[in-house]
Amino acid sequence: MSTVKPIDDPERNPRVKAVFDDIRATRKTDFVNNLWRTLAFDPSLLENTWTEVKRLMAAPTALDPLTKELIYVAVSIANSCSYCVHSHTAAARAKGMTDAQHAELLAIVALAAKTNHLATGLQVPVDSAFEAAAR
Amino acid sequence: MSTVKPIDDPERNPRVKAVFDDIRATRKTDFVNNLWRTLAFDPSLLENTWTEVKRLMAAPTALDPLTKELIYVAVSIANSCSYCVHSHTAAARAKGMTDAQHAELLAIVALAAKTNHLATGLQVPVDSAFEAAAR
Amino acid sequence: MSTVKPIDDPERNPRVKAVFDDIRATRKTDFVNNLWRTLAFDPSLLENTWTEVKRLMAAPTALDPLTKELIYVAVSIANSCSYCVHSHTAAARAKGMTDAQHAELLAIVALAAKTNHLATGLQVPVDSAFEAAAR
Amino acid sequence: MSTVKPIDDPERNPRVKAVFDDIRATRKTDFVNNLWRTLAFDPSLLENTWTEVKRLMAAPTALDPLTKELIYVAVSIANSCSYCVHSHTAAARAKGMTDAQHAELLAIVALAAKTNHLATGLQVPVDSAFEAAAR
Amino acid sequence: MSTVKPIDDPERNPRVKAVFDDIRATRKTDFVNNLWRTLAFDPSLLENTWTEVKRLMAAPTALDPLTKELIYVAVSIANSCSYCVHSHTAAARAKGMTDAQHAELLAIVALAAKTNHLATGLQVPVDSAFEAAAR
Amino acid sequence: MSTVKPIDDPERNPRVKAVFDDIRATRKTDFVNNLWRTLAFDPSLLENTWTEVKRLMAAPTALDPLTKELIYVAVSIANSCSYCVHSHTAAARAKGMTDAQHAELLAIVALAAKTNHLATGLQVPVDSAFEAAAR
Numbered sequence: 001m002s003t004v005k006p007i008d009d010p011e012r013n014p015r016v017k018a019v020f021d022d023i024r025a026t027r028k029t030d031f032v033n034n035l036w037r038t039l040a041f042d043p044s045l046l047e048n049t050w051t052e053v054k055r056l057m058a059a060p061t062a063l064d065p066l067t068k069e070l071i072y073v074a075v076s077i078a079n080s081c082s083y084c085v086h087s088h089t090a091a092a093r094a095k096g097m098t099d100a101q102h103a104e105l106l107a108i109v110a111l112a113a114k115t116n117h118l119a120t121g122l123q124v125p126v127d128s129a130f131e132a133a134a135r
Numbered sequence: 136m137s138t139v140k141p142i143d144d145p146e147r148n149p150r151v152k153a154v155f156d157d158i159r160a161t162r163k164t165d166f167v168n169n170l171w172r173t174l175a176f177d178p179s180l181l182e183n184t185w186t187e188v189k190r191l192m193a194a195p196t197a198l199d200p201l202t203k204e205l206i207y208v209a210v211s212i213a214n215s216c217s218y219c220v221h222s223h224t225a226a227a228r229a230k231g232m233t234d235a236q237h238a239e240l241l242a243i244v245a246l247a248a249k250t251n252h253l254a255t256g257l258q259v260p261v262d263s264a265f266e267a268a269a270r
Numbered sequence: 271m272s273t274v275k276p277i278d279d280p281e282r283n284p285r286v287k288a289v290f291d292d293i294r295a296t297r298k299t300d301f302v303n304n305l306w307r308t309l310a311f312d313p314s315l316l317e318n319t320w321t322e323v324k325r326l327m328a329a330p331t332a333l334d335p336l337t338k339e340l341i342y343v344a345v346s347i348a349n350s351c352s353y354c355v356h357s358h359t360a361a362a363r364a365k366g367m368t369d370a371q372h373a374e375l376l377a378i379v380a381l382a383a384k385t386n387h388l389a390t391g392l393q394v395p396v397d398s399a400f401e402a403a404a405r
Numbered sequence: 406m407s408t409v410k411p412i413d414d415p416e417r418n419p420r421v422k423a424v425f426d427d428i429r430a431t432r433k434t435d436f437v438n439n440l441w442r443t444l445a446f447d448p449s450l451l452e453n454t455w456t457e458v459k460r461l462m463a464a465p466t467a468l469d470p471l472t473k474e475l476i477y478v479a480v481s482i483a484n485s486c487s488y489c490v491h492s493h494t495a496a497a498r499a500k501g502m503t504d505a506q507h508a509e510l511l512a513i514v515a516l517a518a519k520t521n522h523l524a525t526g527l528q529v530p531v532d533s534a535f536e537a538a539a540r
Numbered sequence: 541m542s543t544v545k546p547i548d549d550p551e552r553n554p555r556v557k558a559v560f561d562d563i564r565a566t567r568k569t570d571f572v573n574n575l576w577r578t579l580a581f582d583p584s585l586l587e588n589t590w591t592e593v594k595r596l597m598a599a600p601t602a603l604d605p606l607t608k609e610l611i612y613v614a615v616s617i618a619n620s621c622s623y624c625v626h627s628h629t630a631a632a633r634a635k636g637m638t639d640a641q642h643a644e645l646l647a648i649v650a651l652a653a654k655t656n657h658l659a660t661g662l663q664v665p666v667d668s669a670f671e672a673a674a675r
Numbered sequence: 676m677s678t679v680k681p682i683d684d685p686e687r688n689p690r691v692k693a694v695f696d697d698i699r700a701t702r703k704t705d706f707v708n709n710l711w712r713t714l715a716f717d718p719s720l721l722e723n724t725w726t727e728v729k730r731l732m733a734a735p736t737a738l739d740p741l742t743k744e745l746i747y748v749a750v751s752i753a754n755s756c757s758y759c760v761h762s763h764t765a766a767a768r769a770k771g772m773t774d775a776q777h778a779e780l781l782a783i784v785a786l787a788a789k790t791n792h793l794a795t796g797l798q799v800p801v802d803s804a805f806e807a808a809a810r
Binding site: 001002003004031033034035038039045049052053056057061062063067068070071072074075076077078079081082083084086087088089090098100101103104105107108109111112113114115116117118119120121122123124125126127129130131 | 136137138139166168169170173174180184187188191192196197198202203205206207209210211212213214216217218219221222223224225233235236238239240242243244246247248249250251252253254255256257258259260261262264265266
């Protein structure tokens with residue numbers, strides 16, 4: 001259960017309804033997932049969060065839609081957010097992620113976690129070549 | 136400085152030399168970065184780590200090379216591995232990442248972190264639709 | 271379920287009963303939440319943990335009680351501790367946190383997570399002004 | 406060093422200059438810290454990030470300015486963001502944080518981390534009382 | 541529920557069957573836990589993961605089997621992996637971990653988390669003595 | 676640099692001197708590392724932290740001294756605490772950790788991180804057998 005009281009009919013609030021309508025129109029589906037329903041307890045937080053997600057994830061940008069979802073899933077795993085892993089894995093699949101790509105995503109996330117812990121355990125100093133490259 | 140004694144001439148150990156040679160051949164460069172130089176204190180750990188990195192990151196697989204690096208950078212940021220952020224950002228740039236793509240990668244990682252913390256703070260219950268989708 | 275066997279009647283152990291009695295007296299409630307019931311498997315760990323929580327969270331100190339709970343919730347979210355998010359959000363509400371304050375707490379935690387990931391992704395060097403300020 | 410090329414005179418870009426000017430006006434100081442200077446490599450990311458920080462941290466809201474900074478520092482510690490710990494500790498001090506409050510902030514963050522790890526290690530089930538309280 | 545479709549009879553795939561048989565033979569039990577059953581959706585990922593776990597955790601090495609499991613549990617707690625905390629706590633118990641050792645493991649993990657957060661909050665500079673010791 | 680002003684001669688405070696003397700006596704060395712020197716800005720926080728570290732890490736308990744340090748290093752890596760990785764790796768070496776044991780510690784931490792991320796990415800459900808085992 002969430003840490004805020006679920007609202008019985010959140011769309012009675014016109015600000016909430018406007019966001020939900022935009023979610024449905026943008027995603028071309030009647031389904032509004034629980035993150036948005038839960039955020040409805042504070043219309044400003046709901047509006048600000050959706051605006052940012054829409055601008056970055058639902059509009060054409062420099063990276064293709066599937067790549068963006070794969071990155072989102074990767075961060076959600078590393079931050080151990082169970083809800084986000086479920087919702088963004090579903091989104092990645094909706095954007096065409098195959099089982100083979102899913103397996104490879106997980107393999108890369110796991111390998112990165114492995115070498116992250118190795119480099120932190122060893123306290124490897126940053127190569128001056130990397131610093132120069134940014135110059 | 137690292138938590139293990141740097142080895143003066145690590146390639147005097149033939150197992151280390153074989154790995155370093157393979158790194159240079161695979162990446163078509165003379166540069167062997169500090170992670171591998173530091174791992175040289177234990178040839179088995181060095182061999183196992185390189186074998187896994189090479190198989191996943193240096194061979195053609197289901198995801199394209201740049202996408203794989205973007206995922207790697209994303210996890211490294213979320214795990215707060217300074218060395219890894221430097222080395223894999225450099226690798227992504229070497230594989231063609233533009234400044235616009237870099238900015239977008241950072242924006243998505245930051246947005247994911249934001250909604251990860253929101254969903255965890257709200258303890259949003261997983262939608263049954265997501266569970267069904269995996270069925 | 272927990273990773274330790276729940277104890278049927280933990281208060282048969284006088285050390286456990288003493289801690290539970292102190293929790294009830296300190297908090298002016300009959301309710302002893304699951305963290306303490308689970309810690310009862312090791313009376314020393316239970317005693318040490320409660321002593322520390324009581325000293326810092328249940329006594330008047332430099333920060334007011336609600337601010338202390340907000341900080342506690344913030345850390346619990348960032349560390350992805352589901353139980354702690356629930357228990358300390360409830361505690362914050364018991365100490366007067368309004369819905370507006372809750373929404374703002376979540377917004378700040380989410381924004382901090384966002385800029386944490388940006389700064390780590392960018393590897394922003396620490397300003398010398400900050401170092402001087404600590405001098 | 407950062408992972409992006411520092412820009413020599415970032416304020417030659419009018420969008421960057423507008424943000425820097427607003428930072429100086431809002432904070433009543435000539436000092437613009439490195440996070441913003443580094444973000445200048447992508448004016449959109451700079452604008453969006455500053456807009457959000459300004460709205461939440463520099464305007465009067467439900468929580469007082471010092472409490473907001475303490476929460477920000479707490480999250481930055483838990484996410485292990487060295488830059489953010491430095492910058493927001495400096496900000497908290499600028500907003501009046503005393504040494505005693507700083508010590509207590511650190512003590513609470515450390516205690517929360519301790520019980521976060523205990524609860525996660527024990528996999529303590531969430532009390533039904535907490536769930537009811539959110540109802 | 542997992543993010544991948546559970547496979548009805550995973551051992552109809554001979555590569556999966558070979559891994560499951562090896563798990564049963566190595567551990568001398570008929571029980572194959574859910575991590576392996578879930579990984580069966582991608583036989584290569586299953587094989588690579590099991591090979592690595594077997595080599596490090598099921599073979600005699602420099603550290604004794606119980607110590608290795610305690611380290612594994614500690615990392616799993618810090619990374620907030622609920623499944624891993626359950627599975628490796630069970631494994632540690634199977635390798636002889638007593639209740640007193642379990643309590644002490646949790647106490648050390650909790651103390652380490654506490655001082656980790658203190659040191660990060662204070663940004664304690666690394667002693668030159670530690671760097672010299674690695675030389 | 677630390678986020679608190681270093682104190683010129685911290686032992687002029689008798690409470691600080693008492694703790695430093697106890698550190699030197701307990702560890703049989705003149706060396707007092709920076710964590711304690713930095714914590715000296717708040718004698719209560721210094722006393723409480725040292726008391727807890729001494730009780731758990733410097734006294735004979737259910738686990739042997741080296742195992743305790745290995746667990747401490749493992750958590751410090753997973754929490755990405757650079758200072759703690761350095762100080763506890765040095766402590767482990769002082770308690771007899773060999774290079775082979777160090778390499779194995781790192782290999783286990785890295786493997787645990789890998790399977791932590793896999794299990795979180797897959798959202799593997801906890802086996803009922805693990806829950807029963809705790810009963």
